[in-house]
Amino acid sequence: MAEFKIDPDKKSAGQGLQYKVVNINGSTLQNHNDKSGVAKEVYDPDSNSKTFFIKTSTTGRDKGRLFDPKGMYTVALDARNLETGRMHYEYKKVSEKCFARYAEFINNGGSLSLRHAQREADY
DSSP states (O other): OOOOEEOGGGOOSSSOOEEEEEOTTSOBOSOTTOTTOOEEEEEETTTTEEEEEEEEEOSSTTTTOBOOTTOTTOOOTTOBOTTTOOBSEEEEEEOHHHHHHHHHHHHHOOHHHHHHHHHHHHO
């Protein structure tokens, strides 16, 4: 993955939060709010900590599952539930190990990496 991008809207005492967002092709996005992003790494220089997020289904048959672009029940990343108006995919905080497995899936396309990432996300 590429370099961090600084978000000017989220200034903290120091430099501000820094984001690294990737899409399903493994490309880094310029805007951390881009709806085509599937994984996000947030670095806080003040506390010297990283937080990891992956888009996860919030509704439907695949509720609670990590976004799988090849999945049977996969819908568009910007889709909304017609009844509740809630986004179908939202970022969920995950462990660094889960994030690493998912990044491996995005870069290599191996379904085994996605399965391992899902297991990590479930715990």
